Amino acid sequence: MLPLLALTLAGALQAAPGPGQQAVATAHPIATEAAHQILDAGGNAFDAAIAAAATLGVVEPYGSGIGGGGFFLLRQANGEAIDYRFIDARETAPQLAGRDLYRNISGEVQRDPAINGPLAAGIPGLPAALVHLAEHYGRLPLSQSLAPAIDAAEQGFAVTSRYQALGSFRVEAMRRDPETARLFLRDNDIPAEGSLIQQPELAQTLRALAEQGRAGFYAGPVAEQLLSSVQAAGGIWQQADLDNYQVIERQPIRFHSHGFEVISAPLPSAGGIALAGILQGLETLPKAQPGSTAWTHNLVELMRRTYRDRATLLGDGDFVPVPVERLTSASYARELASQIDPQRATPSSSLGMPKVFSEGSNTTHFSLIDADGNAVAATLSINLPFGAAFTVPGTGVLLNNEMDDFAADPDGVNEYGLAGGEANAIAPGKRPLSSMTPTLLENDQQLAVLGTPGGSRIITMVLLGSLEAIDGQPVERWVSRPRFHHQYLPDHIQIEQAAFSPQQQADLEALGHQIRPVGRDYGDMQALLWDKRRGELSAASDPRGVGQASVQLKTD
């Protein structure tokens, strides 16, 4: 493996449509290796994305998997022409799910079934997405692209400190489900670092998907097992839900800002819309030095306003009308920016909807590019660490708890402290609103590919990473920079310890901001940069996680 490899044959590169090298950044070394292996075998970026996604689902059972869903943002390089595509593989609410799914007979919303066990699970989208990618974008058969994931499930992977930390957060729920405890705990407790986690049943299910495509998961014996154990444990999935599940190809959100075209996630993600408001809004404000108090104030005030819109206006656009064009326009961003008082924080309460918020914690992201310039930014999730902590016996499928991304309670908040309204109420077949924000920034000189897990803070992490890219900083800086976040409510700036100097903290407080260290670092960003002029690829993995980024010459 070669670190930051530079090709200097500029003349040759200009003629070439792609970088001539490949780069992969994922949250786990086994998944990074899997993607390189598939590229080396003649696969393109989309085959490599199948390998990375499926392998991450095996080696990060806390983050994503075939029991969950996610988003794939694709850059398809067809010679000189470039196509951007967005594959929405978000989970859907089952047909029997209504807006009051989590209310008891006295009308109170119950938190436990919204996050633990099969009632919390939406209909998985990732298996359908893997098949879709292989059929419409890949060069290799699905069976080849899934082989590394099948191997990883059979051979096992070693427990890391990250596994332990995320497991501790969910251990109580994991103990309640015998199959989850058998697979992912040892003696009913968090396994020691280095313990081997093998998943032979999951290998079998992946094999069924590899051999039969969709029918290997959404029909036949796997589907029968999913339905019978979900129903026996109080869930409401039916065969029709599995039959009806479809990935949707959508137009990504696209806008121009700071000299780049930004290509990002559309509904049911709030990410692209929020980025459009913040990045375009920032451009209309007096220029401030990145990192300065004025710059931070402007960003926080824009975050506050876009997260207010998230809570009040956003939901699955196939079910509710959302004024996307207006919300992503330069004129709306200007309007948001013009409401900012440069001398004073705007109390969120003055913007409406007072609510009490808490905050939450996994999910995964990878960024990769092949030698031809096909690229993928994918953020995949089962929502909370270890999802619903419910594994279907005989299948190895750990279910998501993505239903908690709906606003089950118009007067309450979800596990990330996010409020939501009518637009994000539960309805059969609907997709819960997401914050996952796989993003590309491109101009003639550069292509940046980035994203991260992190619940409600995903959008602001991608924002800060994008601003580093815009500022010409190296990719290591995008993923490592200290982070701050505001989500409208609670009305304070959430920060990593190192985000502000004591002086800057005092200056921001003097403007009326409240600042709360979140107590630990957050996010696991995976990013890459193609510097087209210099013909260089660089990639980086967030130092907060256990991921691996590497650039390699294509080995034919």
Ligand code: DON
């Ligand atoms: O779609 C969403 O916004 C959430 N389900 C993502 C969850 C997440 O990133 C958790 N990570 N730490």
